[in-house]
Amino acid sequence: MRLSKYSKYSAFLLAALLVSACQPPSPSDNHQLSQDSEQANSPITIDADSVTMSSDYILNIKPSRYQPSLGLQGTIEPNQQSRFVTTRDVSVQKILVKEGQWVEDGAPLLLLQQHERVGSNKTTPSDSEAKPKQPTATKKSSAEQVSDDIKESKKESKKESKQESKANDSSASNADGKLNETATDESKTNDNTNNTPVPETSNNASIAIDANVDNNKSTDAQDQDITSSQQSTQPPIVVYASFSGRVDTLYVENMQQVAAGKPLLRLSNDKDLRFTATLPMQAESQLSVGQTVNFTAKGVSETFTGQVSKLSTSQQQPDELMVSVSVVKNEASRDKLKLGMQVIGRVDYGQIAVGNIVPEQAIQDVDLSSLKTPPYQPLTPLTANVWIIKQNQRLTRQPIDVIKYDPSTGKYLIAGISNDSLICLADLPIESVGKKVVIS
Structure with missing residues (x-):
């Protein structure tokens, strides 16, 4: 009885499966299995x-x-970024920019009004009497000695009359009146001087200090001078942009009272990007500024290029090395990389x-x-x-x-x-x- 064509094909497949099932594993797998079992x-x-x-x-x-090579892991952030923080209690008179707005270097950002310090110009009796009068103590003692000599000579003569004493009293009172008038005029002059508004200069901007820009720092002496001369009629303090960038965060609103030490806004230049990685301090000898870093971003298939731009010690952990990597600007990095992206790369050495x-x-x-x-x-x-x-x-x-x-x-x-x-x-x-x- 002849088998059909279909039956012959099925028998051939069955035979092929039996042969493949009897094949031993590959030499490497067989060696590993035998080694583990032995x-x-x-x-x-x-x-x-x-x-x-x-x-x-x-x-x-x-x-x-x-x-x-060494691995570098970090988060994409602006290469230049500053947060403006007030050093005095202020009120926000007017916000001149919007969140997300690009501003140029020197552009006005905020108008602030400094809160008047109560008793800032007052001095204690001990300060006004002891300290300022110490340098003139020698002069006063010599004047007293001269006065005593005059009194002794007058006692010896004893030729003073009542009429002369009255004349002396009247002249003294007239002199006192003139002195009092002079003192009153001088006090008025001093009051007028204190009420003069301080002009808007770069020193007024010291109310907001940019922690990352050295040229915006002001000395304590300058702050003290501004505080002592400003009264309730003082002009608003203008906060200027210390570099060209984008206002990525506004921490305040119009007419808001802001305590000293609180942030006002954050300015970032997001046209230049970077990320910062942390490594053990032992890796410092293997790195140098200018080394090429190839890295990838989470969720992106492309490989990007950067360069080591700065090596510094971590302020929180002295045994850690902070490695700043500036992103090379090209079409791929501009289109794909966004702020806040997690990236990981490697830098070759040796x-x-x-x-x-x-x-x-x-x-x-x-x-x-x-x-x-x-x-x-x-x-x-x-x-x-x-x-x-x-x-x-x-x-x-x-x-x-x-x-x-x-x-x-x-x-x-x-x-x-x-x-x-x-x-x-x-x-x-x-x-x-x-x-x-x-x-x-």
Whole structure:
């Protein structure tokens, strides 16, 4: 009985499936599986001076070349940014700009009215009497001595008459009247002088200090002079832009009372972008201004370029290095990068180095889970330990750096092992240091 064409085709497919199911795994997979199974079945014996294990726990060195680099992670922000903060209690008379508006350098931003300080010009009796009169103490003592001499001479003569005393009294009273009138005129003059409004100069702008711009700072003496001369009729204080930028945040409203130390607005130049990364201080010797940084942004497939523009010490953490990276202006960066984006990049340093490829089993005392997601590299190399068999067959724990993870092979690139060493894959107790390896 002849089989149909369909039956012959089905039999052929069944035979092909049976053959493929009987195929062994690839050589690399087979080697890894057999090595793991043999290690699981191979006991390790630890004696007082030796460690006995099978050859399956011994790994030969497999070198690999790589370029040393450091990871830089940060947030896109304006390259120039300043927040204006008032140093006095003020009221906002008028806001001259809008949030999001671009302003040029020197443009007026706010009109402020400084609150009058009660008793700012008053002095205590101790200050007015003790301090100012100390320099003239010598002169007063000499004048008193002259007066005493005159009195003594008058006592000796004793020829004063009542008429002369009356004349002297009347002349003295007239003199006192003239002195009083003069004093009154002088006090009026002083009052008129104090009521004169202070002209609007650059010193008036010291009410708002830009913490990031040095040329906007004012001295305490200037602030004191302004405060002492300003009265209720003082003109508004104008706050000017210290550079060209965009008003990205307004913290105040019209007619709002603002206490000293509170922010007024923030000005940013968003045409030039940057991000700042934090690294351990040990990385300072490997970086320099002008180095190229290639980085990517979260949610964007393109790779962008930047340059290291500044290296500084963190004020909060003295052992941390602040690395500022200026974004290179091109069509890609203008269209894709936005303020607040999270970015991560790498900067190369030094010459090509040689590392070693090892399985995860060889690496001790470190958490490697963070390397199993893109970009598969830490910002700085991770510190770990590896068991090494030295040429005298003794065990030692060698500190190494984990450079990166290769997801295609499931292995890691490490640095810090010499080419004449053997790696032990066994998970040994710390007491095994110095013991001799015996291959069973």
